[in-house]
Amino acid sequence: MPFDQQTLEIYNGRSAEYAKWSKPVQPSKFLLRMIDMLPPNGTVLDFGCGAGWDAAAIRRAGFSVTAIDGSSGLVEEANRLHGIGAICITFDRFDMIGAFDGVWASFSLQHVPRESLPAVLKKINRALKPRGVLFAAMHAGKVTRRDSLGRLYCHQDMKELPYMLGKAGFSKPKIQIASGKGFDGTVAEHLYFEAAKRYDS
Numbered sequence: 467m468p469f470d471q472q473t474l475e476i477y478n479g480r481s482a483e484y485a486k487w488s489k490p491v492q493p494s495k496f497l498l499r500m501i502d503m504l505p506p507n508g509t510v511l512d513f514g515c516g517a518g519w520d521a522a523a524i525r526r527a528g529f530s531v532t533a534i535d536g537s538s539g540l541v542e543e544a545n546r547l548h549g550i551g552a553i554c555i556t557f558d559r560f561d562m563i564g565a566f567d568g569v570w571a572s573f574s575l576q577h578v579p580r581e582s583l584p585a586v587l588k589k590i591n592r593a594l595k596p597r598g599v600l601f602a603a604m605h606a607g608k609v610t611r612r613d614s615l616g617r618l619y620c621h622q623d624m625k626e627l628p629y630m631l632g633k634a635g636f637s638k639p640k641i642q643i644a645s646g647k648g649f650d651g652t653v654a655e656h657l658y659f660e661a662a663k664r665y666d667s
């Protein structure tokens with residue numbers, strides 16, 4: 467299964483609620499770090515943009531943003547709230563080549579079925595320009611589970627992730643762990659990682 471329909475339906479059913487909940491109190495330091503690393507007027511892909519708060523912040527910082535998400539409800543919210551022209555497409559159908567200086571994937575990759583993640587990471591790598599960077603956050607650990615809302619979570623192990631990123635054409639990633647609260651109200655360990663497209667990929 468290239469994507470989890472149930473997870474997307476849950477976001478569709480709660481899109482207005484998720485849009486309110488995900489509004490950042492202040493810009494995330496991780497996002498500011500990516501913005502600092504990008505060339506002026508560069509191009510960014512928000513991969514799983516949700517309600518578009520981060521895509522809008524990236525655009526305000528002077529970048530050209532392409533925002534995609536598989537939930538039609540959240541894409542509607544993103545476009546209603548920010549007018550960012552977000553596109554409804556699932557990750558497995560996304561296919562752009564050499565277009566972006568940066569890819570921002572904030573808490574979207576943990577919903578990709580485990581067996582499909584390597585192919586999705588390759589797609590992200592292909593979408594980057596030479597020396598482009600991926601910044602992503604997802605849930606840490608080894609389990610595959612559904613949360614109390616029914617969303618699929620494929621946690622990623624800090625030791626296995628560098629290997630998977632390497633196979634997808636990325637250089638050695640920088641990884642940090644921090645805990646945070648999710649939309650379902652539970653606290654979990656999160657992985658924040660950044661990796662550059664390798665010159666030979």
Ligand SMILES: C[S@@+](CC[C@H](N)C(=O)[O-])C[C@H]1O[C@@H](n2cnc3c(N)ncnc32)[C@H](O)[C@@H]1O
Nearest residue numbers: 469488514515516535536537556557572574577
């Ligand atoms: C936890 S939300 C994060 C949204 C946003 N990046 C944020 O930080 O608020 C996860 C997002 O990933 C999207 N998503 C999950 N699986 C997807 C898939 N296979 N293809 C496209 N979007 C997907 C969901 O629709 C949802 O908007």
